[in-house]
Amino acid sequence: MTEKRRKNSAAHEKRRQILNAAIRVFAQKGFHRCRISDIASEAKVAYGLVYHYFENKEEILNSIFDENWGLLTEVLASADERGDDLEVKLRALVDFILDAYRMVPDVIQVVVMEIARSSKFLKRPKVDAFEKAFQNLATILARAQATGHVRKDLEPKIMAYMVFGSIELILTGYLLGTIEPSIGETYEAHKQAITDVFLQGLRAPRAEPAGA
Amino acid sequence: MTEKRRKNSAAHEKRRQILNAAIRVFAQKGFHRCRISDIASEAKVAYGLVYHYFENKEEILNSIFDENWGLLTEVLASADERGDDLEVKLRALVDFILDAYRMVPDVIQVVVMEIARSSKFLKRPKVDAFEKAFQNLATILARAQATGHVRKDLEPKIMAYMVFGSIELILTGYLLGTIEPSIGETYEAHKQAITDVFLQGLRAPRAEPAGA
DNA sequence: GGCTTGCTTGACTCGCAAGTCAACGCCCGT
DNA sequence: ACGGGCGTTGACTTGCGAGTCAAGCAAGCC
Numbered sequence: 324m325t326e327k328r329r330k331n332s333a334a335h336e337k338r339r340q341i342l343n344a345a346i347r348v349f350a351q352k353g354f355h356r357c358r359i360s361d362i363a364s365e366a367k368v369a370y371g372l373v374y375h376y377f378e379n380k381e382e383i384l385n386s387i388f389d390e391n392w393g394l395l396t397e398v399l400a401s402a403d404e405r406g407d408d409l410e411v412k413l414r415a416l417v418d419f420i421l422d423a424y425r426m427v428p429d430v431i432q433v434v435v436m437e438i439a440r441s442s443k444f445l446k447r448p449k450v451d452a453f454e455k456a457f458q459n460l461a462t463i464l465a466r467a468q469a470t471g472h473v474r475k476d477l478e479p480k481i482m483a484y485m486v487f488g489s490i491e492l493i494l495t496g497y498l499l500g501t502i503e504p505s506i507g508e509t510y511e512a513h514k515q516a517i518t519d520v521f522l523q524g525l526r527a528p529r530a531e532p533a534g535a
Numbered sequence: 536m537t538e539k540r541r542k543n544s545a546a547h548e549k550r551r552q553i554l555n556a557a558i559r560v561f562a563q564k565g566f567h568r569c570r571i572s573d574i575a576s577e578a579k580v581a582y583g584l585v586y587h588y589f590e591n592k593e594e595i596l597n598s599i600f601d602e603n604w605g606l607l608t609e610v611l612a613s614a615d616e617r618g619d620d621l622e623v624k625l626r627a628l629v630d631f632i633l634d635a636y637r638m639v640p641d642v643i644q645v646v647v648m649e650i651a652r653s654s655k656f657l658k659r660p661k662v663d664a665f666e667k668a669f670q671n672l673a674t675i676l677a678r679a680q681a682t683g684h685v686r687k688d689l690e691p692k693i694m695a696y697m698v699f700g701s702i703e704l705i706l707t708g709y710l711l712g713t714i715e716p717s718i719g720e721t722y723e724a725h726k727q728a729i730t731d732v733f734l735q736g737l738r739a740p741r742a743e744p745a746g747a
Numbered sequence: 748g749g750c751t752t753g754c755t756t757g758a759c760t761c762g763c764a765a766g767t768c769a770a771c772g773c774c775c776g777t
Numbered sequence: 778a779c780g781g782g783c784g785t786t787g788a789c790t791t792g793c794g795a796g797t798c799a800a801g802c803a804a805g806c807c
Contacts, residue, residue, distance in 0.1 A: 436652050444565045450711050580755080581755060
């Protein structure tokens with residue numbers, strides 16, 4: 324059994340190797356522009372081995388997505404469970420995503436650029452996975468509405484979409500090089516900007532009727 | 536000349552026919568999944584004619600983009616020139632985009648899903664075109680900062696990205712069917728939500744230090 | 748009315764990349 | 778030491794779809 328375990332993990336290592344190579348290649352050339360042979364040579368394995376571990380290119384993309392998106396959903400779910408303030412939760416979400424970009428930009432690029440957009444044509448489950456993460460944030464916001472911290476005149480879902488959309492386009496800006504994220508400080512400033520704007524924008528008006 | 540004109544416009548009509556067919560096909564099957572022959576048969580013209588009017592598939596996509604994105608940039612530029620209030624300008628932007636989706640969802644789908652995301656790998660000019668529109672909004676915001684209507688602690692560019700990102704992800708939600716936009720009222724509610732959140736979120740704090 | 752010009756046609760070529768598969772060798776269990 | 782299973786290899790087949798092109802056709806011109 325020990326040896327089977329070892330074999331398994333050795334085999335698994337090859338799988339990882341291919342997956343990591345795929346992430347690099349997808350990020351660099353784009354999903355549609357790259358060939359299986361590119362992935363194989365990047366991973367330094369034979370062409371055929373890719374097909375031993377994966378049905379086809381799309382399944383590779385799916386695996387990348389599943390692994391990483393699941394993480395985000397978990398973070399959101401656990402943030403919600405702790406009884407933190409909305410500010411804390413929102414900051415945790417923003418931090419998590421921007422830090423992830425900082426550490427593994429290739430992964431983020433693939434998830435954002437190659438998967439998020441093409442999901443119209445991909446399988447249902449993927450859309451559901453997106454929904455799940457969004458729903459988590461929507462729940463957090465709904466709860467904050469209940470406690471009177473967030474304005475009640477807007478659907479939580481729409482607010483959640485706005486938050487994610489803001490983050491995503493900023494990431495896209497990084498990826499396209501139209502926003503310069505080189506300095507560490509900049510990331511922090513952007514995190515701050517996102518949380519600030521939404522905390523202020525979503526806050527329930529206090530004693531102030533905001534006269535017309 | 537009259538006859539040349541007539542010919543020209545007749546020829547142009549074929550071009551349009553192909554372009555419109557391409558929009559429909561791209562929206563339905565996705566850019567990468569469709570063949571030139573799909574476009575030709577959708578347009579009810581011969582295969583070869585597509586190559587008479589366009590270099591290749593990518594040039595078709597480019598034409599679709601150029602035509603439609605230019606429009607957005609113009610709207611933004613003209614909104615800025617009129618000395619309107621920020622609220623009016625922001626509302627005009629949001630209205631324009633959501634109304635466009637309502638009227639020609641296929642076009643919006645192609646621009647949002649097929650072009651926006653893939654621009655990392657496409658030609659520079661496209662990225663510049665995006666930048667231009669974003670820059671227009673950033674300028675509007677910078678001006679509003681100068682007049683004290685908008686908080687000065689954030690980069691205009693980042694704020695512009697947030698606004699566009701919010702709009703874009705809501706459109707994506709429509710396209711994926713995760714947001715239900717069927718009822719006309721819903722569109723209006725969403726327009727309202729976007730403008731409201733940002734007007735409040737970007738507003739400069741008045742006499743209120745927003746304690747703690 | 749023929750001739751020319753240029754839009755239009757669709758069958759054909761050709762290259763590329765996906766996916767297959769038969770053989771190989773390492774490693775393990777007996 | 779031997780046999781077998783499984784991870785691994787990469788040459789080969791196959792099909793698809795982009796792009797070509799030579800021949801048709803319509804309509805203006807002399």
